[in-house]
Amino acid sequence: MALLSRSWRLRVIGQPEPAVNGVMAHWHGDDLVLTPTMRHMNTAILVSQSRDGARLGRALAALGHQPCWGSTTRGGAAGLLALKQALARGRNAVFAADGPRGPRLVAKPGPAFLAAKTGRPLYPAGVAVSRAYVFKNSWNQTRLPLPGARVVVAFGPPLEFPPEAVRWPPHQLSRLVGAALADTSRAAELELAFWRGGARQAKAV
16 A cells, blocks of 8 residues: 555645644545555544454554554444544544445544544545546445546545534534535545646646
8 A cells, every 4th residue: 555655646635734633534435545645644543343454453553553443333432432542642533434334425423522522623534536446345435546546635624513512413413524524525526627627738738
């Protein structure tokens, strides 16, 4: 992944300051894009307690991330506690908002709950890729950008949740996170379309 990602033509828009200490949420399927591109952001990433999760955890550690074990179905409390502890140590907490089993692109309340519980900002991250291999047999349609692909990672404005948000209805938290992720995904797609269109115009000239 480290070698492959070096071949990508990467644009990052709205990236938080290096010293930020917050929660970062993304959609499942964007993991293989974000894992190498966020390797310098001092991240702790939620990983499911499964055989595949064990493999992913080793890969994350090799890329400089801290894996935190848990999910919303098994070990959820342990996973959130591990992310909370990572935030206290100055790391950024990262996990897929629609995990671990979907439905795809339907946010869960976990990211917003953690942000409210810790008083940290929540940054939504969207991804757009020009050419990728899609793992169609997986429910989350994971994308792996091909060598030389254009890749856009867009971070949206931070969401700030008051402490009392931990008592808000889960569907309200989910709706706020889902809307923010939809916005950043559109921003990434628009940036990619502009980038590709500009490249075609330059070539024509």
